[in-house]
Each structure stands twice: as C-alpha cells, then as structure tokens.
Amino acid sequence: MKIGILGTGAVGQTLGAKLLSLGHEVMLGARQAGNEKAITWVQQHGGNASEGAFEDAAQFGELLIVATLGTGTVAAVTQAGAANAAGKPVIDLTNPLDFSQGMPPQLFVGLTDSLGEQVQRALPGTYVVKTLNLVNVAQMIDPASADGGGEPTMFLCGDNAAAKQQVTAVLQQLGWRRITDLGGIKEARATEPFVLLWVRYGIVHNTWTHALTF
Amino acid sequence: MKIGILGTGAVGQTLGAKLLSLGHEVMLGARQAGNEKAITWVQQHGGNASEGAFEDAAQFGELLIVATLGTGTVAAVTQAGAANAAGKPVIDLTNPLDFSQGMPPQLFVGLTDSLGEQVQRALPGTYVVKTLNLVNVAQMIDPASADGGGEPTMFLCGDNAAAKQQVTAVLQQLGWRRITDLGGIKEARATEPFVLLWVRYGIVHNTWTHALTF
Incomplete structure (x- = not known):
C-alpha cells in the first residue's frame, strides 16, 4: 500500500522504515519538498522510499500518518490539504503536548476537545483514526519490546468503521x-x-x- | 491505626471492611451521623467499626480516606473540616466524573487543575495523597484479582513525603x-x-x- 507520512522526525523515519520493510511504499512529507532529513532517509531506504511536501505525501498515500510534533499537527494537516487527503484513512499518532514550561509537559487541548478531533475538523472528508500515541516509536513498531515483555494494549478510535479496519490491519502488521x-x-x-x-x-x-x- | 473514611457507599464499606480485617479501627463518615448504611455496616463488622458525621470521622482518624462520589468530594471534605483533619494524611481516591450526560462520563476538572488539588486546597494543613482512583474497589483491596492475574501498577502523588510513606504502607497492606x-x-x-x-x-x-x- 502507498503510505504518506506527515513528519520527518524520528517517529516518521522509524515508522516509515518499518513500513517499507513490510512491503509498503512510503513518502515522507515535510513543510517543503527537499527536506534534508527526508532526502537522507530516502537515500538510505531505496526504491520504495520517497519524499515531498505535506501536500505531496497526502496525494501519494492511500493511507496517511500524521507524525508531527503535537504543536505542529493542525498546521501540517491543513497544509497537506483536505482535498489531497479526501476519502483516505488518516492515522493521527500525535499528542497535544506543550513543553513550553519544561518537563513534565502539559496538554494544550483536552476535556471538551482533543487533537484527534482537531485533525478530523481540519481534514473533512477523511477518516481520522487516533492510535499509536500511547508509546514510543520503538514500541510502535515492536510492541513485544515494551518493558515486561508482555503484550501491551493499543487503543484506536475514529468515526469510520472501514478506516478503523484498515488501520487495525496495519497495527497487526506492526x-x-x-x-x-x-x-x-x-x-x-x-x-x-x-x-x-x-x-x-x-x-x-x-x-x-x-x-x-x- | 485509626482510619476515618468519608463516604458510606460501596467503596467506603468494602475498603473499610478490608482495613478492619487488617487490624485497623475504622469509622465511616456521612453527611449526618446515624446514616442507615453506615449503621448496618457497623452492626456487620463489630467492635472496631464505628460511624459518625464527616466531622467525626475526620477527628477520629489518624489517617483519612475520601471515598465519596467525585461530585460530592469538595463538599464532604469541607464539611469534615480542615481543623479536624489538620496534620493528617488524607487519601483521596475520588475521580472528577460527571455522569450528567450519561455514559461515558466526562471529567468536570482537568488540564490546569485536578480534584486532588481541590481537596488539598479545601483541607489546608493536611497531607493529601491521590491514589487508588485507578481501579474498582475489588481491585483496590486485592490487586492480584485484576484481569490478567499479574501485578498491576498503582500510582500515588502528594506534596508530603512522610504522608506518602504512610500511604504506601497501607497500599502494601492491601x-x-x-x-x-x-x-x-x-x-x-x-x-x-x-x-x-x-x-x-x-x-x-x-x-x-x-x-x-x-
């Protein structure tokens, strides 16, 4: 499957590499095409890896993954564009963390709203599924590596049943x-x-x- | 140890009975002394069990436990009285759940405040420790009975180290x-x-x- 990832940080790169190893084609999207980290990642990972702007990744993917910092999430998906993402499942794995006061972080949205809902509102016509935000990227791609060595629990939520089935299949692959x-x-x-x-x-x-x- | 429990519902009664079985003396407190549920509980549990108003339980206990519904917590501890509770550790196991919109409940406080902090502000001079709010009462008193049969994790937090030590000892007894x-x-x-x-x-x-x- 073609997967577009918004974000070129450690999460996007590591999750993207894992998805390539599972046989998917992956484009990393950044604010601008030609992002240095994304180019290096493409050079490391070969033919099924590509990079572009957020808009390119949104057009490319049959499934999208939002993997930005929480503070940049709404701007990233807005730039990616609802039209480019229309009809597609969108995994939102971001967290609304505000580190401006140092550690530990605070939430910048909650109680009566969530970042997942903000992403859904910014991308009408897409099927946002919130998941993977519960763990570090090393455990996202290898849950058995979590402390204790058991089988940790993953949650997902979203308004579209078919999109949740597709995302569940990806989670199972991971x-x-x-x-x-x-x-x-x-x-x-x-x-x-x-x-x-x-x-x-x-x-x-x-x-x-x-x-x-x- | 003498333990005063604010609240006569299933949590207060069950936790109180367990603490009696561990050798503590327990008073259940209600809005008014002579609460019917509390009297029945005392009759069932004998000599080390007693009941009274919130104020009585706060005076009686060397350690207090707030076990009311979240919506009644601040009123209960305010009635119990900071003077009666002064210098004592106070376990707050309540949750700020609002069921007025049905299930699932919403939080009525969060992000920039918490019910634990509200209890602490309502009881200046006491040492509030938030804990046990993560599980049902059957697991509070028998963590090994949790699904999966493992050893679940319990969190506590509070501003006074000595109070947290005393509460940790109670958790270990449980x-x-x-x-x-x-x-x-x-x-x-x-x-x-x-x-x-x-x-x-x-x-x-x-x-x-x-x-x-x-």
Missing part, C-alpha cells in the same frame, strides 16, 4: 495483538491525556520503553 | 507491590484523566476488573 476500538474520534479525549501518565512514569523510572497493558 | 510515586499532588492532573480510558475500556469489553500494568 505486531500489535491486543487492540481495543474505543469508539468515535471523540474518545481521543480519553487516550491523549494518558501520555501525561506515561511521561511522568518515564521520568520517575528513567525508562521510555514502557507500555500500558490492561 | 497487596499492592508495584507502586510509583509520581511526585506532587499536581500529578493528579495525570492520573485522574486515566479513569476515562479505564471506563471506556470497561464499556467495550464489559469488564470492570481491569487494571493498568506498566
């Missing part, structure tokens, strides 16, 4: 076995605050490879 | 082994929203005996 569909995209209000707990536990125990199991 | 001190009472902003995820998972899987493990 190794996830315990996947719970929490309901509509509004349930991002329940999953996004979890990252505060995850970060705080990480600080206390100096680990960043932990994952929730229910 | 069977908790994996206890993480997240920091000051402000960290309740990280633990209280977790209940949304816990409730939503419970609805989807029709289980209410699940508990987080990290």
Whole structure:
C-alpha cells in the first residue's frame, strides 16, 4: 500500500522504515519538498522510499500518518490539504503536548476537545483514526519490546468503521495483538491525556520503553 | 491505626471492611451521623467499626480516606473540616466524573487543575495523597484479582513525603507491590484523566476488573 507520512522526525523515519520493510511504499512529507532529513532517509531506504511536501505525501498515500510534533499537527494537516487527503484513512499518532514550561509537559487541548478531533475538523472528508500515541516509536513498531515483555494494549478510535479496519490491519502488521476500538474520534479525549501518565512514569523510572497493558 | 473514611457507599464499606480485617479501627463518615448504611455496616463488622458525621470521622482518624462520589468530594471534605483533619494524611481516591450526560462520563476538572488539588486546597494543613482512583474497589483491596492475574501498577502523588510513606504502607497492606510515586499532588492532573480510558475500556469489553500494568 502507498503510505504518506506527515513528519520527518524520528517517529516518521522509524515508522516509515518499518513500513517499507513490510512491503509498503512510503513518502515522507515535510513543510517543503527537499527536506534534508527526508532526502537522507530516502537515500538510505531505496526504491520504495520517497519524499515531498505535506501536500505531496497526502496525494501519494492511500493511507496517511500524521507524525508531527503535537504543536505542529493542525498546521501540517491543513497544509497537506483536505482535498489531497479526501476519502483516505488518516492515522493521527500525535499528542497535544506543550513543553513550553519544561518537563513534565502539559496538554494544550483536552476535556471538551482533543487533537484527534482537531485533525478530523481540519481534514473533512477523511477518516481520522487516533492510535499509536500511547508509546514510543520503538514500541510502535515492536510492541513485544515494551518493558515486561508482555503484550501491551493499543487503543484506536475514529468515526469510520472501514478506516478503523484498515488501520487495525496495519497495527497487526506492526505486531500489535491486543487492540481495543474505543469508539468515535471523540474518545481521543480519553487516550491523549494518558501520555501525561506515561511521561511522568518515564521520568520517575528513567525508562521510555514502557507500555500500558490492561 | 485509626482510619476515618468519608463516604458510606460501596467503596467506603468494602475498603473499610478490608482495613478492619487488617487490624485497623475504622469509622465511616456521612453527611449526618446515624446514616442507615453506615449503621448496618457497623452492626456487620463489630467492635472496631464505628460511624459518625464527616466531622467525626475526620477527628477520629489518624489517617483519612475520601471515598465519596467525585461530585460530592469538595463538599464532604469541607464539611469534615480542615481543623479536624489538620496534620493528617488524607487519601483521596475520588475521580472528577460527571455522569450528567450519561455514559461515558466526562471529567468536570482537568488540564490546569485536578480534584486532588481541590481537596488539598479545601483541607489546608493536611497531607493529601491521590491514589487508588485507578481501579474498582475489588481491585483496590486485592490487586492480584485484576484481569490478567499479574501485578498491576498503582500510582500515588502528594506534596508530603512522610504522608506518602504512610500511604504506601497501607497500599502494601492491601497487596499492592508495584507502586510509583509520581511526585506532587499536581500529578493528579495525570492520573485522574486515566479513569476515562479505564471506563471506556470497561464499556467495550464489559469488564470492570481491569487494571493498568506498566
């Protein structure tokens, strides 16, 4: 499948490389085509890897993944364009973290709204699925590597059942076995605050490879 | 130890009975002394069990436990009285859940404040420790009974180190082994929203005996 990833940081690069290894074609999108990190990544990963602007990645992908910093998420998907992304499932794995006061971060949206819902509103006509925001990228692509060595739990939520099925298939390819569909995209209000707990536990125990199991 | 519990519902009664079985003296407090549920509970549990008004329980306990509905928490601790509770550790196990829109509930405080902080502000001179709010009462008193049969994780937070030590000892008596001190009472902003995820998972899987493990 053709997958467009918005974001060229560690999450986009690592998740993109894993998806290439699973046989997908992956384009990394940045604010502008020709992003230095994206070009290096393409050179490292060969023929099925490509790069472009956010708009290019949104056009390219049959499935899109938003992997920006939370503070840049709405700007990135707005630039990507609802028309380019129309009719497509969009995995939103971002978290609304505000590091402007240092560690630990605060949420910049919550209670009566969520970043997942903001992404859905910025991309009408797409099918946003919030997932993967619960763990570090190393565990996104290898859940069995989480502390404790068990099978951690992954949540997803979104308003379109078919999109959630497609995303579930991708999660299964990544190794996830315990996947719970929490309901509509509004349930991002329940999953996004979890990252505060995850970060705080990480600080206390100096680990960043932990994952929730229910 | 003498323990005063504010609240006569299932949580207060069950937790109180367990604490009696561990050798503590327990008074259940209600809005008014002579609460029917509290009297029945005292009759069932004998000599070390007693009941009274919130103020009585706050005076009685060397350690207090707030076990009311979240919507009644601040009123209950205000009635209990900062003077009666002064110098004591106060376990706050409540959650700021608003069921007025039905299921699933919404949080009525979060992001920039928490119910734990509200309890602390309502009881100046006490040492509030937020904990036990992550699970159902059956798992509070028997963590090994949680789904999966492992050792779930419990968090606590509060501003006073000695109070957290005393509360940790109580948690250990209840069977908790994996206890993480997240920091000051402000960290309740990280633990209280977790209940949304816990409730939503419970609805989807029709289980209410699940508990987080990290």
